[in-house]
Amino acid sequence: xxxxxxxxxxxxxxxxxxxxxxxxxxxxxxxxxxxxxxxxxxxxxxxxxxxxxxxxxxxxxxxxxxxxxxxxxxxxxxxxxxxxxxxxxxxxxxxxxxxxxxxxxxxxxxxxxxxxxxxxxxxxxxxxxxxxxxxxxxxxxxxxxxxxxxxxxxxxxxxxxxxxxxxxxxxxxxxxxxxxxxxxxxxxxxxxxxxxxxxxxxxxxxxxxxxxxxxxxxxxxxxxxxxxxxxxxxxxxxxxxxxxxxxxxxxxxxxxxxxxxxxxxxxxxx
Amino acid sequence: xxxxxxxxxxxxxxxxxxxxxxxxxxxxxxxxxxxxxxxxxxxxxxxxxxxxxxxxxxxxxxxxxxxxxxxxxxxxxxxxxxxxxxxxxxxxxxxxxxxxxxxxxxxxxxxxxxxxxxxxxxxxxxxxxxxxxxxxxxxxxxxxxxxxxxxxxxxxxxxxxxxxxxxxxxxxxxxxxxxxxxxxxxxxxxxxxxxxxxxxxxxxxxxxxxxxxxxxxxxxxxxxxxxxxxxxxxxxxxxxxxxxxxxxxxxxxxxxxxxxxxxxxxx
Numbered sequence: 323x324x325x326x327x328x329x330x331x332x333x334x335x336x337x338x339x340x341x342x343x344x345x346x347x348x349x350x351x352x353x354x355x356x357x358x359x360x361x362x363x364x365x366x367x368x369x370x371x372x373x374x375x376x377x378x379x380x381x382x383x384x385x386x387x388x389x390x391x392x393x394x395x396x397x398x399x400x401x402x403x404x405x406x407x408x409x410x411x412x413x414x415x416x417x418x419x420x421x422x423x424x425x426x427x428x429x430x431x432x433x434x435x436x437x438x439x440x441x442x443x444x445x446x447x448x449x450x451x452x453x454x455x456x457x458x459x460x461x462x463x464x465x466x467x468x469x470x471x472x473x474x475x476x477x478x479x480x481x482x483x484x485x486x487x488x489x490x491x492x493x494x495x496x497x498x499x500x501x502x503x504x505x506x507x508x509x510x511x512x513x514x515x516x517x518x519x520x521x522x523x524x525x526x527x528x529x530x531x532x533x534x535x536x537x538x539x540x541x542x543x544x545x546x547x548x549x550x551x552x553x554x555x556x557x558x559x560x561x562x563x564x565x566x567x568x569x570x571x572x573x574x575x576x577x578x579x580x581x582x583x584x585x586x587x588x589x590x591x592x
Numbered sequence: 593x594x595x596x597x598x599x600x601x602x603x604x605x606x607x608x609x610x611x612x613x614x615x616x617x618x619x620x621x622x623x624x625x626x627x628x629x630x631x632x633x634x635x636x637x638x639x640x641x642x643x644x645x646x647x648x649x650x651x652x653x654x655x656x657x658x659x660x661x662x663x664x665x666x667x668x669x670x671x672x673x674x675x676x677x678x679x680x681x682x683x684x685x686x687x688x689x690x691x692x693x694x695x696x697x698x699x700x701x702x703x704x705x706x707x708x709x710x711x712x713x714x715x716x717x718x719x720x721x722x723x724x725x726x727x728x729x730x731x732x733x734x735x736x737x738x739x740x741x742x743x744x745x746x747x748x749x750x751x752x753x754x755x756x757x758x759x760x761x762x763x764x765x766x767x768x769x770x771x772x773x774x775x776x777x778x779x780x781x782x783x784x785x786x787x788x789x790x791x792x793x794x795x796x797x798x799x800x801x802x803x804x805x806x807x808x809x810x811x812x813x814x815x816x817x818x819x820x821x822x823x824x825x826x827x828x829x830x831x832x833x834x835x836x837x838x839x840x841x842x843x844x845x846x847x848x849x850x851x852x853x854x855x856x857x858x859x
Contacts, residue, residue, distance in 0.1 A: 419767045
């Protein structure tokens, strides 16, 4: 787990290791109603759950259950109609660098190299140029892309792009990592590899992670707890603890039981 | 895996811009050009020089004008209003395009005005050019700037409107704050392909406007074309038209080289 040595020479330790960079999340009575050509549509109704410091929580649910709306509200990109989100006790009022956000479609800046993408957020902080460079190096090592630092995103595969996006979001040392179906656009093989890598990153940084997915097996592979959402209106139906030791194998009966349980809650059948 | 590091300028952009990197294409282009000149020559044999002078006559006139110093002088004069006019039109067009596309308020306020002013041809503004600037380089530069402005305005406006909201969201989560920071670090770089295409189109348009700008007797290539036409010196008119073509070619090739370099990140 997280080390505490943050000085130069602590090459293996990513920036932000240590308890200072970790936060708990409280989603408290979130409701969202939007206007669809004059008719109010309730996208989310009284959604409440918590994420503990350093915990890995997945949010799963059928399409149309408001997962992405909820994700955007937590990230401060969309305003809620009711309720509030608190990160480390402070209400979220807009996007903040306390939260690293990773989207499904990567959204790398195509005009910047890998290195410049990763360093983008750091340029807006008061860290020195030398420290910035060190952190970018560290992040590139963390996601295994050091040799592609001078490449432009166009020349990278989907999996590599998502690694860059993860490194970019972690570089500013956020307290929380928010991910919206981050592995939804890559092939199955790459997806499993990225899942393993994400767990490694999580273990080495100790970040709090909130991960949105529609893939139940992915949620069971990754999460400490799974918040299962239901649709119309979007709400949290149940929170499932995943009591399976890591690394988790899909062939493990306990794994299968959890998958079946979550699928049943979603109503997607076994 | 390709790694674009944007190395030192080695002239490859320039060669690509001139089409020198593809010999077969170059050969075909040369053949097309030669065919055109040959056809022109054949047709000119059946016509009086007043209607269509032969390429040989035009070339002789070109050499004569070049040797007498009249042509370099006219070109230097045209450049003296083309450069400031183009820079002002391009700069203001890009700036206004970014500002109006980014700000909903500015857009709302200006939209009717833009629609009203857009169809006014630069030539129609000659009276204003004379009244405001006089019969001089500044007046001619004004005409050129107006034409360059609109091309750059619309190209930039469209490019900025097309910037994905997702990139802006990513910027916000990475600490981009305020309109200026957003414009500088995301909006402009993301719209650069569209903006540079607009600039390139505008550079050509500004050369065309040299004729309009010199219609009220500001000296330059355009005035020489108009004068030669009035005096039925078709050979001289064509010789000066070639000067405009050559200038356009030079500027376009140079700008394409810059564009390729600036947009090296593009597929």
